[in-house]
Amino acid sequence: DAGVIQSPRHEVTEMGQEVTLRCKPISGHNSLFWYRQTMMRGLELLIYFNNNVPIDDSGMPEDRFSAKMPNASFSTLKIQPSEPRDSAVYFCASSSYPEGPREDTQYFGPGTRLTVL
Amino acid sequence: AQKITQTQPGMFVQEKEAVTLDCTYDTSDQSYGLFWYKQPSSGEMIFLIYQGSYDEQNATEGRYSLNFQKARKSANLVISASQLGDSAMYFCAMREGRHSGAGSYQLTFGKGTKLSVIP
Secondary structure (H helix, E strand, C coil): CCCCEEECCEEEECCCCCEEEEEECCCCCCEEEEEEEECCCEEEEEEEEECCEEEECCCCCCCCEEEEEEECCEEEEEECCCCHHHCEEEEEEEECCCCCHHHHCCEECCCEEEEEC | CCCEECCCCEEEEECCCCEEECCEECCCCCCEEEEEEEECCCCCCEEEEEEECCCCCCCEECCEEEEEECCCCEEEEEECCCCHHHCEEEEEEEEECCCCCCCCCCEEECCCEEEEEEC
């Protein structure tokens, strides 16, 4: 079975440009999470969706960040305009709302390494 | 206060020996879950093992086991018979309770421990 798919794997852009990161969760999973990983701050949850509905976006750093999940198999994280401090690895993860305790494990995609010059 | 504390920034272990990576957590929830993930230098986050707060037995997955001491609020990862491929960052994470009606939850991660396996 395919795992979580993210694209692009690497993105280099210039300050001020719009960046769109994409994620396809594992088929059948109904929860999707966007994380950001930096050396300084570690892994931070940005936003998560349940059944395509945003549940908690309190981790989104500012209005320049937005996320959508138009259907169960696709989500985007957009940064507009991008700034150098947005440089990080962005992970998408998915899970299924559990019937039992193991099913709520979050499975991560390979990440997108974003560099903003 | 940090919810997940990993006190060992880096650890070394000889190949074929066992190693314990420490994790302590802080929560007032009765129902919670503890996870360990591995992040090799290639960057992906790999799920290793899960322990539920109501599980009476320590979780095991192959060479990985979780030493769960509820009263101490610790969930240490034990890797037996270390291999060179075990060299990576290891993250402990906690899922607290459940958002009523919303169906999902958040993971809080520790800062990680970098494990280096020496041949």
